[in-house]
Amino acid sequence: MTHEPLLTVSDFSVVYDVEPPVEAVRNVSLTVRRGEILGLAGESGCGKTTLAYGVQRLLQPPAVITSGSAVFHDESGTDVDLNTLDAHQMRAFRWAKASMVFQGAMNALNPVLNVGRQLADVFSTHRPQMTRKQRTEECAGLLDLVGVGRDRLRSYPHELSGGMRQRVMIAMALALKPQLMIMDEPTTALDVLVQREILEQISDLRSQLGFSVVFITHDLPLLLEISDRIAVMREGRIVELDTAENIYHRPQHEYTRRLLGSFPSLTGARGGFVRGSDGTSEQGTGTTGGTGAVTAGEAAR
Ligand SMILES: Nc1ncnc2c1ncn2[C@@H]1O[C@H](COP(=O)(O)OP(=O)(O)OP(=O)(O)O)[C@@H](O)[C@H]1O
Ligand SMILES: [Mg+2]
Numbered sequence: 001m002t003h004e005p006l007l008t009v010s011d012f013s014v015v016y017d018v019e020p021p022v023e024a025v026r027n028v029s030l031t032v033r034r035g036e037i038l039g040l041a042g043e044s045g046c047g048k049t050t051l052a053y054g055v056q057r058l059l060q061p062p063a064v065i066t067s068g069s070a071v072f073h074d075e076s077g078t079d080v081d082l083n084t085l086d087a088h089q090m091r092a093f094r095w096a097k098a099s100m101v102f103q104g105a106m107n108a109l110n111p112v113l114n115v116g117r118q119l120a121d122v123f124s125t126h127r128p129q130m131t132r133k134q135r136t137e138e139c140a141g142l143l144d145l146v147g148v149g150r151d152r153l154r155s156y157p158h159e160l161s162g163g164m165r166q167r168v169m170i171a172m173a174l175a176l177k178p179q180l181m182i183m184d185e186p187t188t189a190l191d192v193l194v195q196r197e198i199l200e201q202i203s204d205l206r207s208q209l210g211f212s213v214v215f216i217t218h219d220l221p222l223l224l225e226i227s228d229r230i231a232v233m234r235e236g237r238i239v240e241l242d243t244a245e246n247i248y249h250r251p252q253h254e255y256t257r258r259l260l261g262s263f264p265s266l267t268g269a270r271g272g273f274v275r276g277s278d279g280t281s282e283q284g285t286g287t288t289g290g291t292g293a294v295t296a297g298e299a300a301r
Pocket of ligand 1: 016018022024042043044045046047048049050051062103218
């Protein structure tokens with residue numbers, strides 16, 4: 001990981017124009033560095049999804065972006081102000097440069113098409129010059145990459161477990177080798193073991209392929225394990241952004257302390273195992289105590 005910026009968000013604000021208006025994101029500024037996993041933590045309703053959607057220009061009315069900008073520093077050396085892209089360019093950008101895995105994404109697969117076909121569609125749309133054979137080979141490779149396996153190319157979503165479907169969504173997000181993946185609660189609907197396996201895979205892929213990840217969840221113990229840096233969000237604002245190590249050992253903001261304190265696994269005797277004092281995370285500890293908080297409604301969103 002370098003300190004080179006990949007995405008710079010400045011003074012970003014989003015209001016839901018309802019009665020009374022909801023200031024969901026308030027003057028957020030942050031930088032995602034090239035190659036890092038940046039965790040975005042904060043309790044339900046603090047604005048995490050709204051921020052991610054806002055940056056990706058996915059918000060619908062009544063949401064209004066009232067201030068700010070998001071600039072993507074492409075590896076080619078060009079800076080892209082996402083404000084200036086039209087709908088078509090933005091769609092291409094979302095696949096090729098900064099993809100997104102949505103909250104509850106595993107339910108977003110089309111039930112009547114096999115997963116190979118759904119992956120292939122990404123290539124037919126965005127890489128029309130590819131031959132059918134090349135497409136199939138790419139799709140098979142992607143399924144191998146995320147641990148589903150190429151023998152599942154012809155499987156329909158209902159034939160796959162939740163964890164496998166979620167991996168297919170991650171494969172789709174990886175298809176065009178984006179420089180950034182924004183993952184909004186990608187694993188909270190899954191059981192803890194599957195969740196851990198997928199996260200380890202994301203972490204490996206990140207090292208292998210060199211992309212950055214913005215990982216959104218209210219599961220702070222999980223973020224402490226996988227993130228390089230963590231941004232703590234509260235009521236629409238980023239109240240603290242620091243290395244995972246500092247957030248855990250030296251939280252500066254009162255709210256970060258309270259958030260850490262709300263996870264018994266972090267404050268009890270086992271807490272020391274979450275992240276070793278040298279900053280490395282250790283395996284196999286019961287650190288995902290926060291995940292039980294997710295509701296069925298949330299998983300379906
Ligand atoms: N369409 C909408 N109309 C009005 N208010 C909305 C709308 N969508 C979201 N909000 C409000 O905006 C705020 C931020 O919501 P958001 O979904 O971004 O939170 P979140 O941090 O992603 O929460 P969670 O962890 O539950 O996913 C909340 O107060 C929510 O009620
Ligand atoms: Mg959300």
